[in-house]
Amino acid sequence: MHGYSFTLKSAQLTALSVGILWWADRKLLCVSDLHLGKSERMARRGGALLPPYENKDTLTRLATAVNALDPVTVICLGDSFDDLEALDALNDEDHQTLATMMSGRRWIWIEGNHDAGPVNIGGTHLAEFETGPLRFRHIAIAGASGEVSGHYHPKSSVKLKAGTLSRPCFLLDENRVILPAFGSYTGGLKSTDPAFDPLFSAQALAVLTGSQALPTPKPHTVTSQSR
Secondary structure (H helix, E strand, O other): OOEEEEEEOOEEEEEEOOOOEEEHHHOEEEEOOOOEOHHHHHHHOOOOOOOOOHHHHHHHHHHHHHHHHOOOEEEEOOOOEOOHHHHHOOOHHHHHHHHHHHOOOEEEEEOOOOOOOOOOOOOEEEOOEEEOOEEEOOOOOOOOOOEEEOOOOEEEEEEEOOEEEEEEEEEEOOOEEEOOOOOOOOOOEEOOOHHHOOOOOOOOEEEEOOOOOEEEEOOOOOOOOOO
8 A cells, every 4th residue: 555654753654545544663553534324324314315335335445454454453533433323323244344354453433523422333432542652532632742633534636737636635744643534425624724724834744645645735724815
């Protein structure tokens, strides 16, 4: 798997092109915002009807990474389920795929704003998790250091000779990394959104996902004065 390697507070990390963070020294895989069960949740609440295939696609892609990297620890950074009822609606095949991936590993579910409650599916459910110089949580906190989070579903664009490429991305600087959403039916927040201003320094990078990890300077916030 292609990736972009960087250091965060002495931890040697790799932002993999598939949208997963890998800490090789600890054999730790981190993924964010799976949003399993989104189509079921939207149908249940009277929203738009989406083809109910996102669980299989998301879990298949995650299983491919788990099988390739064979991590000792897996951290899911919150919003793993679109809500807690979506967890209950997982079918037998989804449960089996998860059980196979989790078997023999330390599996940590970080609670998110969509699934802020006990996850009764095995593993450990925590508000936050700290190991070495890093702290894993769902939503970034301004002023934090050594922070790994998700929540925002960042995406960024870069101009290439063939046109403009827009992809989910990692955002990172010397203090933190925010992971892209991994779920198949997740949208994204542009890296130029003002929500990121208090979180990142001027040296921040956007690492676009896709066939290869593509690091670019994080675009500046677009304001009415700069248009």
